[in-house]
Amino acid sequence: MKLTVHGREAYAYTGGKPFDPALPCVVFIHGALNDHGVWNLLARWFAHHGRGVLAVDLPGHQLSAGPALASVEAMADWLLALLDAAGVRQAALVGHSMGSLIAIEAAGRSPERVTALAMVGTAYPMKVSQGLLDSSRDDPLAAIDQVVNFSHSTLAPKPSFPGPGMWLRGASRALMRQVLHAQGDGHLFHTDFAACNAYAGAEAAAARLHCPAHLVLGHADQMTRPAATAGLARMTRATVHTVAAGHSLMAEAPDAVLDALRGALP
Numbered sequence: 589m590k591l592t593v594h595g596r597e598a599y600a601y602t603g604g605k606p607f608d609p610a611l612p613c614v615v616f617i618h619g620a621l622n623d624h625g626v627w628n629l630l631a632r633w634f635a636h637h638g639r640g641v642l643a644v645d646l647p648g649h650q651l652s653a654g655p656a657l658a659s660v661e662a663m664a665d666w667l668l669a670l671l672d673a674a675g676v677r678q679a680a681l682v683g684h685s686m687g688s689l690i691a692i693e694a695a696g697r698s699p700e701r702v703t704a705l706a707m708v709g710t711a712y713p714m715k716v717s718q719g720l721l722d723s724s725r726d727d728p729l730a731a732i733d734q735v736v737n738f739s740h741s742t743l744a745p746k747p748s749f750p751g752p753g754m755w756l757r758g759a760s761r762a763l764m765r766q767v768l769h770a771q772g773d774g775h776l777f778h779t780d781f782a783a784c785n786a787y788a789g790a791e792a793a794a795a796r797l798h799c800p801a802h803l804v805l806g807h808a809d810q811m812t813r814p815a816a817t818a819g820l821a822r823m824t825r826a827t828v829h830t831v832a833a834g835h836s837l838m839a840e841a842p843d844a845v846l847d848a849l850r851g852a853l854p
Contacts (some may be wrong), residue, residue: 603635738826
């Protein structure tokens with residue numbers, strides 16, 4: 589579905605069903621150098637079980653017009669404006685990695701609009717090593733390879749997403765390269781990583797939350813290590829779900845993530 593947000597075209601995948609703003613809405617927010625496709629199985633399940641679904645492409649990512657936004661705060665404002673454009677009064681927010689920071693910031697900025705918050709593959713603060721920041725700027729293809737290696741829990745994860753026979757590492761690498769080149773912004777990876785690294789607003793956002801919060805974590809996550817989530821869980825009073833996966837947990841453990849989200853979303 590195409591929308592106009594802040595005067596520019598924005599795209600949201602609706603899970604294979606026409607979007608109905610009268611239904612309980614779930615908004616899925618992807619992470620750095622990803623797009624709506626990382627959510628397609630989960631988005632389809634919720635869309636076919638009575639929910640209105642918006643799996644967004646953030647500005648400058650794949651099908652939403654750029655430029656990319658340079659801060660989590662700006663992305664949260666854009667997300668709330670997208671809800672306005674879609675005619676959505678309230679929604680549950682589900683964000684992965686960078687998307688989880690956008691979700692909590694949006695929930696803190698407009699707590700009355702958010703019915704539930706699910707932060708997937710998250711940590712706070714979400715610091716990025718200087719080496720990876722530099723690589724994402726100077727050699728993004730090498731940075732992609734590095735992140736793909738860190739994001740999967742084994743060398744040969746079960747080929748199950750989106751169907752039997754898929755090569756998870758290869759598919760992740762191909763998606764990130766496609767997103768990097770889709771709009772000709774060679775700095776997109778660095779822009780996303782720098783936004784994660786700089787974000788310092790979760791405490792203030794958490795203090796304003798009105799909704800239940802859930803963390804869905806991969807026990808072998810090397811990008812956002814579960815050990816770095818204790819403070820975030822306390823400040824959001826979150827229920828914590830841990831699944832057998834790395835950082836790419838929606839691909840490595842789609843059924844377990846779905847089970848966690850089914851319990852998390854009202």
